[in-house]
Amino acid sequence: MGLKDDLERYREVGEEKRQDLSEFIQYGDMGQSLPDEVKVPIKIVDLPEFAYDQRDMGGVGQGDGDTPDVGQPVGEPQPQPGEEGDEEGEPGEEAGEHEYYEMDPEEFAQELDEELGLNLDPKGKKVVEEKEGDFTDITRSGPASTLDFERLFKQGLKRKLAMDFDEEYLKEALRVDGWGPSTVFDWAREQHVPVSRAWIETAYEEIPAAERDRWASIEEMEAEVDRESTATRIRREGVDQVPFRRDDERYRYPEIIEEREKNVVVVNIRDVSGSMREQKRELVERTFTPLDWYLTGKYDNAEFVYIAHDADAWEVERDEFFGIRSGGGTRISSAYELAAELLEERYPWNEWNRYVFAAGDSENSSNDTEERVIPMMEEIPANLHAYVETQPSGNAINATHAEEVEEHFGGDSNAAVAYVSSPEDVVDAIYEILSTEQEEVTA
Incomplete structure (x- = not known):
């Protein structure tokens, strides 16, 4: 550990020596503080430094000017400042030296929260600014650039899936002997197939007359022909068209955030x-x-x-x-x-x-x-x-x-x-x- 590390450690110790906040509140000198600056006393920790020994001022062959005779006493050593007998260094007579740790009210509040276990979260009241946030709100009108196309596509795809049916399966039902468009339409309604009567009539006209008695009954047709699901058909053929409606259009609008x-x-x-x-x-x-x-x-x-x-x-x-x-x-x-x-x-x-x-x-x-x-x-x-x-x-x-x-x-x-x-x-x-x-x- 070098001198730089020593200095840093001493600074840390000095900061840690600031008075306990509770002790400061109960007994500390608050008169040193200002409304926007809190001064908490801390004990000074002297930083280490090199110093020359000032007590030995002489050198080889030097003295005070007088040469004592052989056997003459040269005097008693004089006590140094701070040693026993020095009037200014008696223990307990002087207070330790202090400085102040300065903190702003925000830091004081944080430390008091920690000291007392508080967590006060003030709420703002006066609105000082309104700004646009993320595009999280939705409206029915707006500039074309804010059209939520993803939402529009999803709505159209849902409608596509809800309206889709196996056309070939219904055409086979039109080939049941004795069945016509009206009978097939009623049967499709019972099967929850979303088909219109106009589509059935058009499809029936396209079937050659010789094929309109291929199946003796609807039960025979259902037993011989598999009905394909919409999901299977879309995976195989894809989606050629997605039916969009104006009612599906939604426009992204930025959330208005109030700064209080x-x-x-x-x-x-x-x-x-x-x-x-x-x-x-x-x-x-x-x-x-x-x-x-x-x-x-x-x-x-x-x-x-x-x-x-x-x-x-x-x-x-x-x-x-x-x-x-x-x-x-x-x-x-x-x-x-x-x-x-x-x-x-x-x-x-x-x-x-x-x-x-x-x-x-x-x-x-x-x-x-x-x-x-x-x-x-x-x-x-x-x-x-x-x-x-x-x-x-x-x-x-x-x-x-x-x-x-x-x-x-x-x-x-x-x-x-x-x-x-x-x-x-x-x-x-x-x-x-x-x-x-x-x-x-x-x-």
């Missing part, structure tokens, strides 16, 4: 009232941020709306969303009222996939959840509604919003409720939300 753009809008709602202190806000950010990355990676075009609320609701920028805090009360329905208004105005349901994610500590004004929030969640069309409760110290007595929503929607695949009391719960909460959406999409 996978558009998604994610409405993130956060309670910013006085009870939402720093630890609760951090849990919201740690849950919502990976969801944003994931959906950005899954869809062609992703847009985000951020709504903050206390007793009232207002739209904010992402930079403000996770840090803002007010001192007011809480009325969660105000956020859904604003969400419904913005979705109707900007993101019509027939063109956009919609996700409405809300988070808070489950505290809400009296009866607001039952009377206002739940009905609005049912009225706002969306791929998924989700509520994330963040209560680091356990449920407060009046923190019942999440329980009420969960009790109402039960196993409904259009709504999910997740509980996050510490960073260790974040990955499970994300799985709960995304797995619910997966069930809805693939159902």
